[in-house]
Amino acid sequence: MNYENSLDYTKQLDKDDPLAYLRNQFHIPKDDKGNDWLYFTGNSLGLQPKQTQKYIQQELDDWAKYGVEGHFEGETPWLPYHEFLTEKMAKIVGAKPLETVVMNTLTTNLHLLMVSFYQPTKQKYKIVIESDAFPSDRYAVQSQLKFHGFDIEDGLVEWKPRAGEELLRIEDLETIVEEQGDEIALLLIGGVNYYTGQYLDIKRIAEIGHAKKCIVGIDLAHGAGNVQPNLHDSGVDFAAWCTYKYLNSGPGSLSGLFVHEKHAHNRELPRFAGWWNHNKDTRFNMRQPFDVMSGAEGWQLSNPPILSMAAIRSSLDLFDTVGMDALREKSEKLTGYFEYLINQIDTDRIKIITPTNPEERGCQLSIQVQHADKSLHQKLTDHHIITDWREPDVIRCAPVPMYNSFEDVFRMVEILKGLL
Structure with a gap:
């Protein structure tokens, strides 16, 4: 132009x-x-x-008016509140509602996802990140390696720019995975690099990792609401993102989580459990054995913080209006x-x-x-x-x-x- x-x-x-x-x-x-x-x-x-104050005030008013009955009464009952966000959030990241949930915060969600998807063996245990990944991602994968008993220096593989360059080249990732793929268990890559702003080819990264039977996860902290990652079509196994950057939900607000449909009904995936990823129909029976929900909802643990979700709902309504x-x-x-x-x-x-x-x-x-x-x-x-x-x-x-x-x-x- x-x-x-x-x-x-x-x-x-x-x-x-x-x-x-x-x-x-x-x-x-x-x-x-x-x-x-x-x-x-x-x-x-x-x-x-500007409308966020009204959304939060509504929940404060319902809390004052109904007390605990706010879970069932009011314009937006709290019990299913996270469901009011799912479809609009799924549109933003190019996912199916089944694959999407809003819960916890970003690094917490990455750890919960790695509980399920980082399953190292003595032979296949390494994790690939960008050399200039956001620090919390680096700390998270280092702690996962250490938790599983692996040496960080040996287990952490860095995808680096070439000498004299700032940007990553996809062919260099191909070389890493081709040479070390039999030892790599997980690729955890920032979809948009926080430092350079480079938007990486997520679909190609998934293809490279899956060719060597590696799990592929994406941190979309700088991508959600900024680019169109088309997570479902990309084929990545999981992703997580915060909502306080481009999604305008307020400081420290909740995270979005994606688990691809191909994993949606795998009840054997290891995961941490809480009452909010238990079957909705029997959740309040209280004495039933754990019955995990299908889809991304099956990674929830606790009932959601409504005031934070109200701010997210406000922003998502704007996004949904514009597209x-x-x-x-x-x-x-x-x-x-x-x-x-x-x-x-x-x-x-x-x-x-x-x-x-x-x-x-x-x-x-x-x-x-x-x-x-x-x-x-x-x-x-x-x-x-x-x-x-x-x-x-x-x-x-x-x-x-x-x-x-x-x-x-x-x-x-x-x-x-x-x-x-």
Whole structure:
């Protein structure tokens, strides 16, 4: 697409944007004079939808009005509350409702999934991750290896970029699995890398792993609500993601979990148990032997926190109204314009390490600035621009199609250019 570097052009893009109205559905942080901050950290914490307060207040009112009977009374009874989220969440990640549930938090869910799907033997025990995986993923798999009695240095295999490069190459993963596949039990890969913003080919990763009878799991923390991972069609065995980034559900909110349909009715899979993955029909009988539910619901343990789920329901209703196709279309255009403006800055200090191919990235651009330190991030903050600094020299920026405008992007780049 041919872009122009001018404020008038930017304003016209916003005027022509069919999703521009969504910005008014969110609370935008403001400075002391009431002006909107330029918010580019939806990849860390999404902004609050204005309707979320109403959704949570409804549950507070029902709690006050009904007490424990709120589990059965009210507009959204608490007993089946997680079911109100399932279909809309499944649409976002390209899964079937049977394969999807909202529960717990992200790393907790990854551990629960590894209880079932990481079943090492003396011969086949290694776990593959990206060399720059998000730290909690690294810590989780290290602890799983240690728990099962394996040496971390031997059992953890890293998929690394080539020397002098920032991005991962799928052929290098093929080589790892071809050479060590008989010893690899699990691939646990971040679908969108938190640092570079690279969106990996999830379906190809599944094919590579399954060719050597390895289980394949995906961390979609930076993918859900950002890209369209089509989890069911990808064939991955399991996935998990948080909801507080692109899904705008509030700090520390619950996680989504996916287990592929091919595992849905396997009652022999080892798993931890609690009363909420027991058969719904006999759950309250209390004295029945454990009868695990089919599908992703069979990984639940406890009854859900309703107030957090109310915030998720608020956001999912917005997503369902707009649809991921429209959001993705705007995302590619908005991120493309951001990339164009960054590349217009007349300096050799800046390099975008995120892939240029829109199909290999979401809305995040990771901007590497030579000879910079965190003081540059602080200067941006002083100009009321909220970005995310990652050592040693990268500013992560996410122009989120739900609430960022083309003018946001233009103003941010103008300020950055001045600071440089």
